Amino acid sequence: MTLQTILLPLFVQVGLTFLLGFWMATERRGVFRRGQLHWRDIALKQTPWPGRAQQVSQAFQNQFEAPILFYVLVVLALATKKADFAFVVMEWLFVASRIAQAFVHTTSNHVPTRGQLYMFGVIVLFLMWAIFAIRILFPSAFGVL
Structure with a gap:
């Protein structure tokens, strides 16, 4: 597998995180502009954000949970030359689950669907x-994995 093939899903995940971060900043700026909140209301990490701003903020914060393990794994797989076709397919499955989960989170926010997408991604990441x-631990015993 080429370096680009292995890293592309990681770049897409990073792009999703930045997209949500910029969206969150835009939503929050609008809240202040409309006078719905004053900076003192959030100075000590209180969360009085109106619904939409909070919804996008939580979708952004979710990108710093399971994806951290994804980033570490991709770097380790590259360093140890263990990233093959199956690895890249699972990378894309994980990233697709994160995109779908963020989409649901920022649109309908249907918690059962959001939870299923989250669990699918976590299961894929666990398998990875x-x-x-x-x-790594049993290179000769399980060479076919």
């Missing part, structure tokens, strides 16, 4: 880590 660990 499990396969990677097996390949």
Whole structure:
């Protein structure tokens, strides 16, 4: 697998995080501009943000939970040369689940659907880590993984 092929899903995930971050800033700026909130209301990390601003903010914050493990794994897989076609497919599945979960979070915010998408991504990420660990710890016993 080429470096670009392996890193493209990571770049897409990073792009999603920045997109949500800029969107969050725009929503929050609008809240202040409309006078719905004053900076003193949030100075000590209170969360009195109106619904839409809070919704986008939480979608942004979600990009710093499970994706951290994704970033670390991609770097380790590159460094150890364990990123193959199956790894890249699972990368895309994880990133697609994050995009879909962020979409649901910032639109309908249907919690059951959002939760299912989150769990799908976490399961994919768990499998990625499990396969990677097996390949590292037992290279000759499980060479086909």
